[in-house]
Amino acid sequence: MKAICFYFQIHQPFRLKNYRFFDIGNDHYYYDDFANDDIITRIAHRSYMPACETLLQMIRDNGKKFKVAFSISGTALEQLEQYVPEFIDAMKELTETGCVEILSETYAHCLASLQDPEEFALQVKAHDTKIEQMFGMKPKVFRNTELIYDDDIASMVYSMGFKGAITDGARHILGWKSPNYLYSSASAPKLKLLLKNDKLSDDIAFRFSNTDWASYPLTADKFIDWIANLPQEEQIVNLFMNFETLGELQPRESGIFEFMKALPRFAAERDIHFWTPSETIKALKPVDQLSVLHPISWADEARDTSAWLGNVLQQEAVNKLYSIAERVRMCKDKRILQDWNYLQASDHFFYMSTKHSSDGSVHSHYSPYASPYSAFTNYMNVLTDFMTRVEQQFPADIENEELNALLLTINNQEAEINELKREVEMMRNNITKDLTGDFTPLEEEAPAEESAPTPDKKTVEKKDEPKKEPAKKTVPKKDPVKKAETKKAAAPKKEETSKAKAAKKTAKKAAK
Secondary structure (H helix, E strand, O other): OEEEEEEEEEOOOOOEOOOOHHHOOOOOOOEOHHHHHHHHHHHHHHHHHHHHHHHHHHHHHOOOOOOEEEEEOHHHHHHHHHHOHHHHHHHHHHHOOOOEEEOEOOOOOEOHHHHOHHHHHHHHHHHHHHHHHHHOOOOOEEEOHHHOEOHHHHHHHHHOOOOEEEEEOOHHHHOOOOOOOEEEEOOOOOOEEEEEOHHHHHHHHOOOOOOOOOOOOOOHHHHHHHHHOOOOOOOEEEEEEEHHHEEOOEEHHHOHHHHHHHHHHHHHHOOEEEOOHHHHHHHOOOOOEEOOOOOEOOOOOOOOOHHHHOOHHHHHHHHHHHOOHHHHHHOOOHHHHHHHHHHOEOHHHHOOOOOOHHHHHHHHHHOOOOOHHHHHHHHHHHHHHHHHHHHHHOOOOOOHHHHHHHHHHHHHHHHHHHHHHHHHHHHHHHHHHHHHOOOOOHHHHHHHHHHOOOOOHHHHHHHHOOOOOOOOOOOOOOOHHHHHHHHHHHHHHHHHHHHHHHHHHHHHHHHO
């Protein structure tokens, strides 16, 4: 039995406007809103929306046997929410089928995994929170920006709680091995790895409508036959590509949507299934551990990180950006934190690539700049202004350790102030209760009522009976004759008492 694992990437950066040297210090808004709106709206209507409709139809027509995975960057989600909210609704409808998995990645589609582990962890957490809020789904499998991966990244990913990750099946890493197996990481053996089948993925993503290609035209039955004819022990074929493949890179006129719709039917005939990454990890056991000492990716022929860090321009920009990472994390200014996310997007450094040949044509196709040098100059102007804003809050002449100590003191004082405010509020409430005569807090009254014993019937009956008034004592009237006789009887006693006293005094005198 074989299975296909489809995965699509959705990402769009916030593109920068033409930012001149003289704008530094005067203009703190860096983005080309018109271009961002125009590009994502065009791609959504040409690709994202019809592709979502196609996938939903494929799921319904095949009894939910067709399954697929996505990763959507935080910056793409923000733009889609703002400019194409109907796509968010379409994605929610897809996820509700139970046949779609959303993978984790960095919020800003950034290079933090190569530069700053702390920022990397924060980016992943921010992204997963956004996905859970929007789609009610907590990602279980991780994909890094542009499938960047190495042993160090694997350890960080596993420490975040992920059980699996996807990356590229780079030839210089696999050697004679096939990408059509499940592997595990050498640095984190419990982390399972799914590797992209470059050839079959690129047959759809790049060569599908190429009339000069020897296998043109590519039909669904031909493609499924290629997979079915793979060695029997190769059980999983991972097809990873950009979502724009459907409708943008391969236009509707090429027949790409009809090709996709026909795949499940021919796959069923050859007993080939469709799995999500999580299902693949559960169903298969790793055949070997994979050690990747130097970072790989799915970009360019080299399948490394040279697409973003291959020349001095890119390295200068990236190093300059992450040199202020610690200070930015100290900020509470929402605008600075937002700009920090947008400026980390890997696309800004991709535009600075000076590569030629086929790689160079790909870079220039996506770049809005006339040259990589223009991209570098524009980005560095923006970054200079951004760094100035950060420096205004945290001066450069103060060391990071000293800043951390000051911030710790400030945070402790804020906590103490909040505690005092809480105590003051409690005291005010108590004073209010005293003035109104209510000395018992409401919170204490409720439990008292609940804990009161339930009276039995006899007690209730007794309470219901009217209280009897106590009988009045009758005092007999005194006879006036008897009263006079009593007084006469008491008079001699008084006389006897006075005589006794006189006798005692006489006796004392005689003694003397």
